[in-house]
Amino acid sequence: MRNxxxxxxxxxxxxxxxxxxxxxxxxxxxxxxxxxVENDLLGGYYAQLQTMPKFQLMNHQ
Incomplete structure (x- = not known):
């Protein structure tokens, strides 16, 4: 988890x-x-807000 x-x-x-x-x-x-578990959390987020978390699919630099 630290990593x-x-x-x-x-x-x-x-x-x-x-x-x-x-x-x-x-x-x-x-x-x-x-x-x-990760996918379920994302699915729950989407079910509530009808969108993915802002930074979930972003290409971070």
Missing amino acids: RLTTHSKKNWQCQHPLFAFVELPKDTPFYQRHE
Whole structure:
């Protein structure tokens, strides 16, 4: 998780103080299930707002 947050924190989010949230899953959670959780969160966001998160599909530099 440290590596992923470090990578994300270095991206240009076009805001001064980006916020990050996380949920700890059991260590033995398979890779595919972690992706399913991510996709479910994106689906829930879309269901509520009828749009994807602003920076989800952006090519960050």
